[in-house]
Amino acid sequence: MFFRKKLAYTDNEITIRERYRYKTFEFNQTVETIYFDILTVSPQRKVGYCDLRMGMNPELEILGQVGYHIDEKYRGHHYALKACRLLFRCAKQLGMETLQITCNPDNHASRKTLEALDGTLEGIVDVPESHSCY
Numbered sequence: 214m215f216f217r218k219k220l221a222y223t224d225n226e227i228t229i230r231e232r233y234r235y236k237t238f239e240f241n242q243t244v245e246t247i248y249f250d251i252l253t254v255s256p257q258r259k260v261g262y263c264d265l266r267m268g269m270n271p272e273l274e275i276l277g278q279v280g281y282h283i284d285e286k287y288r289g290h291h292y293a294l295k296a297c298r299l300l301f302r303c304a305k306q307l308g309m310e311t312l313q314i315t316c317n318p319d320n321h322a323s324r325k326t327l328e329a330l331d332g333t334l335e336g337i338v339d340v341p342e343s344h345s346c347y
Contacts, residue, residue, distance in 0.1 A: 219232075220247065220249075222299040222300075222302050222303055224295060224298070224299065225254065226253065226254055226295060227251055227252060227253055227260075227292055227296060227299070228252045228254060228257075228299075229249040229250070229251055229252075229263060229296050229299045229300065229303075230250050230252060231247055231248070231249055232248045232250050232262070234246065234247050234248070235248075241270075242268055242270045243268070244267065244268045244270065244272075244273065245266075245267045245268070246264055246265070246266045246267070247264060247265045247267075248262060248263075248264045249262060249263050249264065249265075249296070249300075250262055251263055251281075251283070253292075259284075260283055260284055260287035260290075260292050261281065261283035261284050261287065261296070262281070262282055263279070263280060263281040263293075263296045263297070263300060264279070264281075265278065265279060265300050265303060265307075266278045266279070266280075267304075267307065267309065269313070272345070273313070274313070275315065275338070275344050275346055276315065276345075276346060277312075277313050277314045277315035277316075278304075278309075278312045278313050278314065279297060279300055279312055279314045281293045281296055281326075288322070291326075291329075293322075293326045294326050294329050297314070297326065298330070300312075301330075314327055314330075314332060318337055
């Protein structure tokens with residue numbers, strides 16, 4: 214049997230700890246996704262989750278390579294921002310030099326997070342009716 218140590222990254226306030234991985238095959242490409250729990254350091258409690266999708270295909274051009282969710286009662290503490298910074302460390306370790314992150318233009322909290330990450334707005338696009346995010 215082969216066992217692999219699960220990934221974990223931490224700063225002084227939160228930890229992202231790998232929960233599971235899975236692979237999908239779409240648009241003639243295998244995409245591996247790593248799901249992480251977002252945990253506060255002290256006291257340790259789960260406040261949300263995030264994921265990192267490796268590779269790029271037409272699905273991910275809309276969906277993006279990074280996703281995150283903070284449970285409602287823990288919002289307002291910049292946990293998504295901190296989790297994204299830790300995901301960036303993970304992505305770099307895995308050989309990813311750039312990441313595409315998307316959000317709904319009406320999602321002001323997520324947009325503020327992306328602006329705080331010093332990302333470059335590449336554009337606003339309409340989601341095709343055939344896409345799963347439509």
